[in-house]
Amino acid sequence: MSHEEKRPAANAGQDTLIEVQDLKKYFPIKGGLFRKTVGYVKAVDGVSFSIARGKTFGLVGESGCGKSTVGRTLLRLYEKTDGSVLFEGEDIFALSRKHLRAVRPQMQIVFQDPYSSLNPRMSIGQAIGEPMLTHRLCTKGDVRKKVSQIMEECGLPSYYIERYPHEFSGGQRQRIGIARALALNPKFIVCDEPVSALDVSIQAQIINLLTDLQRERGITYLFISHDLSVVEHISDYVGVMYLGSLVETGSQEALYQNPLHPYTKALLSAAPVPDPHAKRNRILLSGDIPSPANPPSGCKFHTRCPIAQEICASQVPQLVDCGDGHCCACHFAGAEVKPNSQREQ
Amino acid sequence: MAKFLVRRLLQMIPLLLGISIIVFFLTAMMPGDAVDAKVNPNMTQEQILHLKEMYGLTDPIPVRYVKWLVNAVQLDFGDSLTYLKPVTSVINDYMWNSFILSLIAFILQLVIAIPIGIVSATRQYSAVDTAGTVFALLGISLPSFFLGLLFQKIFAIDLQWLPLSGMSTAGANYTGFAHYWDVFLHLLMPILVLSLVSAGAMMRYVRTAMLEVIHQDYIRTARAKGLSEKVVIYKHALRNAMIPVITYIGFSLPTLFSGAMITEKVFGFPGIGKVAYDAIIKRDYPLYIGFTMFVAVLTLLGNLLADILYAAADPRIKME
Numbered sequence: 001m002s003h004e005e006k007r008p009a010a011n012a013g014q015d016t017l018i019e020v021q022d023l024k025k026y027f028p029i030k031g032g033l034f035r036k037t038v039g040y041v042k043a044v045d046g047v048s049f050s051i052a053r054g055k056t057f058g059l060v061g062e063s064g065c066g067k068s069t070v071g072r073t074l075l076r077l078y079e080k081t082d083g084s085v086l087f088e089g090e091d092i093f094a095l096s097r098k099h100l101r102a103v104r105p106q107m108q109i110v111f112q113d114p115y116s117s118l119n120p121r122m123s124i125g126q127a128i129g130e131p132m133l134t135h136r137l138c139t140k141g142d143v144r145k146k147v148s149q150i151m152e153e154c155g156l157p158s159y160y161i162e163r164y165p166h167e168f169s170g171g172q173r174q175r176i177g178i179a180r181a182l183a184l185n186p187k188f189i190v191c192d193e194p195v196s197a198l199d200v201s202i203q204a205q206i207i208n209l210l211t212d213l214q215r216e217r218g219i220t221y222l223f224i225s226h227d228l229s230v231v232e233h234i235s236d237y238v239g240v241m242y243l244g245s246l247v248e249t250g251s252q253e254a255l256y257q258n259p260l261h262p263y264t265k266a267l268l269s270a271a272p273v274p275d276p277h278a279k280r281n282r283i284l285l286s287g288d289i290p291s292p293a294n295p296p297s298g299c300k301f302h303t304r305c306p307i308a309q310e311i312c313a314s315q316v317p318q319l320v321d322c323g324d325g326h327c328c329a330c331h332f333a334g335a336e337v338k339p340n341s342q343r344e345q
Numbered sequence: 346m347a348k349f350l351v352r353r354l355l356q357m358i359p360l361l362l363g364i365s366i367i368v369f370f371l372t373a374m375m376p377g378d379a380v381d382a383k384v385n386p387n388m389t390q391e392q393i394l395h396l397k398e399m400y401g402l403t404d405p406i407p408v409r410y411v412k413w414l415v416n417a418v419q420l421d422f423g424d425s426l427t428y429l430k431p432v433t434s435v436i437n438d439y440m441w442n443s444f445i446l447s448l449i450a451f452i453l454q455l456v457i458a459i460p461i462g463i464v465s466a467t468r469q470y471s472a473v474d475t476a477g478t479v480f481a482l483l484g485i486s487l488p489s490f491f492l493g494l495l496f497q498k499i500f501a502i503d504l505q506w507l508p509l510s511g512m513s514t515a516g517a518n519y520t521g522f523a524h525y526w527d528v529f530l531h532l533l534m535p536i537l538v539l540s541l542v543s544a545g546a547m548m549r550y551v552r553t554a555m556l557e558v559i560h561q562d563y564i565r566t567a568r569a570k571g572l573s574e575k576v577v578i579y580k581h582a583l584r585n586a587m588i589p590v591i592t593y594i595g596f597s598l599p600t601l602f603s604g605a606m607i608t609e610k611v612f613g614f615p616g617i618g619k620v621a622y623d624a625i626i627k628r629d630y631p632l633y634i635g636f637t638m639f640v641a642v643l644t645l646l647g648n649l650l651a652d653i654l655y656a657a658a659d660p661r662i663k664m665e
Binding site for chain 2: 035072075077097100101102103104105108109111113116117118119120121122123130131134135164166180184
């Protein structure tokens with residue numbers, strides 16, 4: 001790809017833990033009498049970014065834009081279609097199954113739905129302890145003690161150890177999910193919408209837990225969310241996804257203060273402001289997100305873009321550095337987008 | 346737990362009472378009775394009436410029901426009109442033959458269905474899965490009498506490998522091992538028929554349960570933990586998939602004792618299913634009603650057992 005050198009270099013010069021290069025994940029659509037592949041859902045279509053050790057990369061976008069697929073594919077929970085993922089310089093997709101299992105403890109994931117992601121027939125002590133035993137991070141003798149420690153660290157009283165997932169509240173379950181991931185002492189955790197299923201007050205607790213753990217242990221996060229304010233709070237760098245591609249990446253500050261892509265601008269204009277009297281100038285996008293099985297030509301966003309021109313329908317804009325590692329994939333990056341809706345909240 | 350059991354057992358009493366009313370009245374209201382069934386053309390009308398009075402068949406149905414019920418609660422279901430002994434002892438005599446047949450068939454059914462179901466689910470749409478599905482559909486759609494007759498034609502008549510019917514060779518009077526071998530050869534075909542026709546449905550059941558579990562988030566979690574595929578499938582997935590299968594097994598247990606009417610009849614196997622079939626044909630209503638009540642009790646106990654197993658297998662369910 002021609003934009004290889006211009007790939008977001010927001011953290012150039014720093015110690016890179018994970019590097020995603022032109023990652024693609026297509027899901028085949030089967031149809032017809034013999035279940036032949038009749039097309040592909042391009043869930044992730046050429047995504048590149050890197051995350052520095054100990055930092056948080058926030059990935060935002062609408063539902064169905066492929067952000068969860070990015071998280072799962074880069075952990076090789078799905079097999080890739082193309083591209084590469086380097087974890088500490090090693091290509092994850094080049095590892096044998098056995099080697100991959102050995103690397104798994106270093107990269108963990110926290111899922112959106114904390115209930116369905118816990119085995120209903122295992123007590124949480126078993127659920128947290130099982131991978132520790134498998135990867136010989138503890139012995140049968142001290143597994144209980146270690147599990148208790150992790151649980152306390154995640155704000156769960158250790159006497160809950162014998163309980164089953166259904167006996168906990170949503171927030172507690174997410175703490176279990178985090179404790180489970182943390183038990184393996186990972187360097188990298190993909191947080192796949194970890195707070196989207198929780199109450200706002202519980203969301204804050206979980207976010208604080210995640211930031212505390214990062215400070216203490218130097219863990220690197222990929223934080224996936226559709227909630228712009230949560231991502232703003234936790235992230236050092238942010239990527240905005242639309243229909244399987246990154247449209248804008250940059251440091252949290254640059255992206256939120258000075259969004260360059262019209263899609264980012266529209267998203268930010270939709271975020272609620274905690275002031276009931278504030279006048280809001282919103283950029284409303286018309287229409288629905290197009291089907292990833294049949295994405296629009298040229299710039300995928302041109303069908304909904306308020307400033308689209310002729311070129312947008314024919315030429316794919318590349319993600320280019322617009323200064324200080326702030327990258328944008330738009331033919332008119334930084335162009336002013338006039339609000340088309342003005343009202344009091 | 347004890348409270349739960351007592352309450353469930355007490356709930357069975359009104360249920361059984363209701364079942365007995367329906368079964369007794371339906372049977373009694375059918376035209377014809379045991380006397381009509383074996384009437385001799387030389388008998389006079391008076392003799393027939395006298396016989397009917399003797400068997401208590403001329404009383405109004407409610408009166409007959411109350412008389413029957415008073416005896417039934419003392420576990421006396423009357424005498425069989427064809428075997429001329431108490432219904433309970435007829436059931437006891439033939440039940441165990443059926444039990445041996447059904448138990449072996451049931452175990453074979455599980456041994457066939459569960460592994461194929463698991464492999465079908467873990468390799469969905471593969472050649473193994475397709476073959477398993479074809480096998481299952483064959484089992485589901487072939488009636489046992491057809492498969493039974495087909496087996497008899499092939500293995501007993503054409504190839505002459507196996508005895509045609511019965512449970513042992515008449516007049517052979519084998520002893521010791523020779524006797525068991527003889528019984529085994531007689532059991533082989535009915536066992537195969539019974540297990541093949543039921544394994545198909547069971548296999549589809551296991552496959553569905555397994556497929557549902559495999560796509561759960563916690564299976565993805567298990568993979569993310571870096572567990573081996575074996576542990577993911579057999580420890581995490583299978584244990585959860587087995588919850589509905591265990592319930593299914595609980596429901597199937599009564600059928601072990603109640604016999605397989607059609608298969609036993611086809612193979613002339615002296616089991617309780619064949620006895621019940623003959624009881625209907627010969628209008629041996631005391632035996633037929635007794636057998637039906639026996640099956641009703643077994644079914645209710647099977648439901649209770651399924652509930653207990655369900656709670657034992659799934660920590661989310663508590664018995665209260």
